[in-house]
Amino acid sequence: MQAGRGEDVQRVHPSEAGVDAKGTETAATGSAAALDDVDELVERFEGATRRLAGPMAAIVRFLAVAMAIYHIWATFAYIPAHPMRAIHLGFGLALILLLYPASRRQDRSRVPWTDVVLAVVAALTMAYLVVFYREVAYRIIRPETADLVLGTVALLLVLEAARRTTGWVLPALAVFFLAYGFFGPYFPGMWGHGGYSFSRLIGQMYLSLEGIFGVPLGVSATFIILFTLYGALLDASGAGRFFVDLSLALTGRHRAGPGRAVTAASFLLGGPSGSGVATAVTLGAITWPLLRRAGYSPERAGALLSAGGIGAVISPPILGAASFIIAEILRVSYLDVIRWAVMPTVLYYLCILLMIELDTVRAGIRPVAAEAPPVGRLLRQYGFHLTSLVAIVAFLLAGYTAAYAVMWSMALAVAVSYLRRDTALTPRKLVDALDRGARSALSVVATTAVAGIIVGVLNLTGLGLKFSSLVLALSGGHLIPTLILAALVLLLLGLALPITASYIVAAVTVAPALVQAGVPEPAAHMFTFYYAVLSEVSPPTALSCFAVSAITGGNPFRTMWLTWRYALPAFLVPFLFTLSPTGMNLLWDGPWYGVLLASVTAVAGLTALVAGVSGWVRGPARWYERVLLVAGGLALMYPGSRGDVTGLALAALGLAAHLAVQRPRRPAAQA
Template identity: 65%
Template sequence: MQSTGREQPAPMQEAGPVDHEAILERYEGATRRLAGIVGQAVGLLAAAMSAYHLWAALAYLPAHQMRAIHLGFGLMLIFLLYPATSRGSRHRIPWHDVLLALVAAASMAYIVLHYREVAYRIVRPTSTDLAWGAMAVLLVLEASRRTSGLALPLVGIAAIAYAFLGPHLPGLWQHRGYSVNRLMGQLYLSLEGLFGVPLGVSATFIVLFTLYGAVLDASGAGRFFVDLARSAAGGRRSGAARSVVLASFLLGGPSGSGVATAVTVGAVAWPLLRRAGYTPETAGAVLAAGGIGAVISPPILGAASFLIAEILQISYLEVLKFAVIPTLLYYLSIMVMIEIDARRLGVQSVQTAARPLRELLWRQGYHLSSLVVIVIFLMMGFTATYAVIWSIVVAFLLSFLSRESWLTPARLYRALQEGARSVLTVVATTAVAGILVGVVNLTGLGLKFAGIIVGLAGGNLILTLVLAALILLVLGLALPITASYIVGAVTVAPALVQAGVPEPAAHMFIFYYSILSEVSPPTALSCFAVSAITGGNPFKTMWKTWRYALPAFLVPFMFALDPRGMALLLEGPPIEVGLALLTAVLGVGALAAGAGGRALSDTAWYERAALVAAGLLLTYPAPWADAAGLALGLAALGVQRWRMALAGRGAPRYTAEGKPG
């Protein structure tokens, strides 16, 4: 069976240059590398997909037609590019995959041509409707298996089985059951199944933002961001690790993938980290944590962020606003941990071969516009669709400021191809998610599941959030981030809202915990991927990454535990937002110092425990918790200062474990 991206092979040993593309294929699925006329034909199809979406964004097409064409392009390319098994040919397309691609195109063409008529046959589909619908559902499940592994299609199959077996299920899970005709009408003929909101978001937003990332990469932005980070490392001993975090932040938007960002940066930064004195496991933890930060960072968040905007019926700018403070807190924690580890591990500053920072900014600094141009267009009142289209135009025009970054017709053509290829996994994922959403809406499963969670928690909000987090982390062990979010949005979000969590906070909570699956045991995809570069132990890398990513696990609780926590999503009066930010910064700093074992100097065990407790209290959105956390944190620092003063007069020093040394 094809690699699912969730297996745990032994890490590759470091030997010569790192082939980061091979590592990405190993963990995110391998595609065919086609040459000759066949390769050109498939490349033309991919470019046509991107060109179609640029045209469709400016034209008007009925939702059913637009989404069917989007899915048709996606399914065809998946069957042509993704082998059925890991042993399948990588250099030719077997006849049966060509046949599947043609059948997929025909099943979508049927909807495009008859979308008006089928809208009246949702409850009573014809035999022709049923035949094409059954083929479409099966093809979507197979496409998902090829791109994301077996787990997601199994979830889709389980949802279909649930719709059929309702009368035979026990207790709360029971429902009246649905016939093949009713279910297929829901999944294929309506806009509440395959062609529902998830696929609609993929067709209107995600594909365009993916294309924008491809255009930026083709213009040399990715290379510039890595060079900029290396040049900005400075002479500090922590410079190498700081450059990793900066590069991850800059690359995260164009790539849209935590794993891809970590591997891309790691291929360049690992030699630098090794020369500075970082162990393979610590270096891998910095890379993995930076990659996750890239996906939660504005201006381009992960694909699930567009679904949040659509589900909550808010603008994408609002979602970006929600993410600002959590992103700042996350990077603050990583930087504090890097400074602590730089002293604890005794790493050294290193010199890089990158161009001087001033020269780099003078020659190619225009690439930094990608961090703000989308936000500017959104603030001017543009929709997300028009904002990204105009951002693509700006990126194209700015590329001509430097001869080496010109977007020539050949480069632009490759960018169109790459944009389509990069969105294929999302196309299959959102189509299968549509099956799940369709069944949930038909059977009322979401409310039943919410009732079970609330019942298990006994009405306790903290326990409800803990259960929700555990469910999302378990889902993330097998499902891609986007699928994990969608499943959580239809099953877990109602439980959080019932427990009193504001709806925006509930969906942002689900969004963050869906992303954190990439660094969560036992799979921790990002950690295994970077361990293939560093040669470190992936499990040790995993636990070290948890230490770096700790605030990302706690920040969602900050804004979900109490309505006052919404200030961390920039909701509320400026004074409340400022106070919430201040206490959160102090809390994250205390947590990082406690977890890292160093504040003013190496901490004793009781100082470490006090700092962690202070951090947890400061992150709880309540005045009494803030006061208690501040007092405990100051007491811990006061004790440490007193102990340092004693040590300076000959008293024994303590190690990070609290032992004399």
């Protein structure tokens, strides 16, 4: 890549440069290869798929497109829950067994005959439920021989699909819970129970809507896959390139511009992609040359990309997959979940932007102007890409369900793409988008199916309530210890489980303990959701940090700890809206004056907290100034008038002490 130099500012167009796996720049002609490298990196951390050709590739493509079309049609048709979810899982299992190799050592260019047979068998086990769903509903407690055989096979195939897509930990956990359901009498003390027969467990898992086909898979079949398809359609129309260019054009001509641009692009790209790893890696491949020229170290750049990518998963209007499950469990509108997420999102990205400003001063970041088109021209030519994002919220406000809102937004995205020839979703591009969208949903299909097994056993045996009682007993029933213990449990779960599975397991074990400790139910589930999401940037298995480090060439562990600093409010804010009943104001739930006061004081508190943690205001802060700023920031962020008054006094004292020391230094510095 050739970059011209101005008198003061380096100019570079990052989207025209490729980046190899070691972080070195390639020529613009290598961009396609760089995109292949990005796909390889995403697959390395989220599961590798086969690269097929010939008739088998055509078969897989047909199945993926058929899966997408089926779910689009099913949104407008009435299909009973059991057959609807069985068809969804049938498509998912067949595609997973054909696309995901049984081991990393397998040849990824072909499908062994054993996997073809398994895919056909998986489809048959689901077809049985579709045909006989009325009859099997009456045989849950006493299943027949055919039910037991097909149910056992389906259970094993679901576990194998999860192993191939997410690793061995989640299916191993499901096997442990199944064993707990079977060997209940052999567990000691409060953990023991009467035990359930093999046939009873199979009936519960396969024939009812309380096992494999429970709420998690239902949400995947009715909401998650539609939003995944929507993201694929946006990507196919070139919206991703527009989001990056718009971010660069809006923020890229200031010394802090590269960092701001990466943060803004992470927010815009991350919602439709739904994956923190994919967002961070994709954006890293595009913007790492820009960040490096600006003076960012590999670790600092990786931390910025990782924090931005994971932030997009907790940001409206399209949050992570677990957010749809929150709406289903609490029986609220998805619009309510969006409203609860607004202020935490503002605080999260404000913290990142403040850190960027401080890094600009302390780390000697150089101004680098990105060669992006002017904002006005970009909006005139490609601004229509924003319409469908706005439309989702507009449809929700108009009373549409989340499924209908995203469906009509998809239709709008396709329609407006024809405003320009280069963005038009022609039939070929549309089929490619449907194919890619269906494939992107496969890991969620397997995860939610296995999570349904775990939840089914928890509900059947009452283990969820026992676990909640244990959490309360260990914390003495006090709120703060309960919250700390819940956060630790969630971070431990997140070390081994995907975000969605981590939330689902915690929703039936940890969240009830929080509710019993006095936390409002929405706040308890949002607390659980946030700490499940943070698993992607939590040591020692922070996937986003390791993935981005493969691009920047930085030390992944140093990248991980720097990401923690950027993601600081994501770890603190959940405590703020759970420690006090008025904390619901931070979730924009309460009287308008309470919401306004909580929002303003939280922003002020976060600003003081960032200054104190980073040790910089107008210059280096002394230790006592930092203590006052941190204490004042925490008090301001805590909802309540006492905290506001105390925090304002402490922060003002710390700021006054800092300015009193800085003022005499200014003339000397100027001289």
